Amino acid sequence: MKMESQFKKQLYLNFVLPTFFISVLLASLIFWNSGFGFFSLLLISLIIVIQVIIVLTINHINRLRNNLVNIENGSLKDIDIKGTGVFAQLNKILNSIFQRIRKQEEELQNEKLRRLRSVIDGQDQERHRLARELHDGIGQSLIAVKLQLENAETQNYSMMRAGIDSAKNMIDLTIEEVRRVCNALLPAALNEFGIVSTLRALCSELGSLAGFNAVFENTGSLDRMSKKSQVYIYRIAQEALHNIAKHARATQVTMILNRLENIVTLEVSDNGKGFIFDPICFAQRNGLQNMHERTKLLQGEFVINSQPGSGTTIKVTIPYNTGDGKDQTDFGG
Numbered sequence: 001m002k003m004e005s006q007f008k009k010q011l012y013l014n015f016v017l018p019t020f021f022i023s024v025l026l027a028s029l030i031f032w033n034s035g036f037g038f039f040s041l042l043l044i045s046l047i048i049v050i051q052v053i054i055v056l057t058i059n060h061i062n063r064l065r066n067n068l069v070n071i072e073n074g075s076l077k078d079i080d081i082k083g084t085g086v087f088a089q090l091n092k093i094l095n096s097i098f099q100r101i102r103k104q105e106e107e108l109q110n111e112k113l114r115r116l117r118s119v120i121d122g123q124d125q126e127r128h129r130l131a132r133e134l135h136d137g138i139g140q141s142l143i144a145v146k147l148q149l150e151n152a153e154t155q156n157y158s159m160m161r162a163g164i165d166s167a168k169n170m171i172d173l174t175i176e177e178v179r180r181v182c183n184a185l186l187p188a189a190l191n192e193f194g195i196v197s198t199l200r201a202l203c204s205e206l207g208s209l210a211g212f213n214a215v216f217e218n219t220g221s222l223d224r225m226s227k228k229s230q231v232y233i234y235r236i237a238q239e240a241l242h243n244i245a246k247h248a249r250a251t252q253v254t255m256i257l258n259r260l261e262n263i264v265t266l267e268v269s270d271n272g273k274g275f276i277f278d279p280i281c282f283a284q285r286n287g288l289q290n291m292h293e294r295t296k297l298l299q300g301e302f303v304i305n306s307q308p309g310s311g312t313t314i315k316v317t318i319p320y321n322t323g324d325g326k327d328q329t330d331f332g333g
Helices: 002-034 038-073 086-152 157-185 188-193 195-210 227-248 279-284 286-297
Strands: 213-219 252-260 263-270 301-306 312-319
Touching: 002 038, 038 086, 086 157, 188 195, 188 227, 195 213, 195 227, 195 252, 227 252, 227 263, 227 286, 227 312, 286 301, 286 312
Parallel strands: 213 252
Antiparallel strands: 252 263, 263 312, 301 312
16 A cells, blocks of 8 residues: 555656646746736646646556556456546456466466376375285285184194194285385385386386286486486386286387486387377376376476377476485485
8 A cells, every 4th residue: 555655646746746837837927928818718728637637647557557566466356447548448458468367377276276186086096006905915814824823723733833834924925915015105126226227127027917028228327316206207107007007908018218418208108909098088097197297296298199009108208307406315205
């Protein structure tokens, strides 16, 4: 409010007062030379009209300035457009800009909400998958061990020894299952050996489990790649291979991880059944959406190319960020 009054005061000082003093001076000269005649009254009337026009113009300028200030601080609801003059046209242009800004802000807010929902859906899916693996794998193994030990208590020594040995074997299998689940969540190899070795192992493991031949290729050193980037690239590659295993019916998969100067590219392609890319369906595919969101968080670009019967290729391009910054922390996804 204080700035508004200062601006209005400045307008009056710069425009109204100078023209007022000039008008008084002209009126005095007219009276001095011509007396109080018709011509003098006409000039005085003209001076008054000019003063009124200047005051009205200043009010329009001040209103225009207030609209700009309100747009800047986000408090403007709508612009009141009156008349058809120059300032009305300026307000129409300003209103058009304002409506465009409001629309972009709404779209940005909707995009943030959509991304948040996508992240939450992805987390929920991961929790459900982990709960299922714990229940179906580790939980059942532990129940089997418990039953085996309870049964061994009622047996003779030789049968007891056999039951204990069987329980020990089941415990070993359970330990391997725990390691497998932990490795699926975040492999220790990523911390120990880096992204290249971990992705090569991931391709080999999932390829053998899903029944497709997976080839991994790498060019360019990624030794100093930031841990955050490594985790996100791993998650994207893992999601891509899981999608291929579940949906593509592919026999051949190629994963290429390249670094050229300050650009890192991950490309995963398969010879599976492919699909018709639809942006609406894309928004509903949590796996693809999660890959896209992780790419955006790395300030990268995510591209999908697919045709029915011709396989699918996803390509992720991100800047090569080193681990010198604040994400030089323990791995986490």
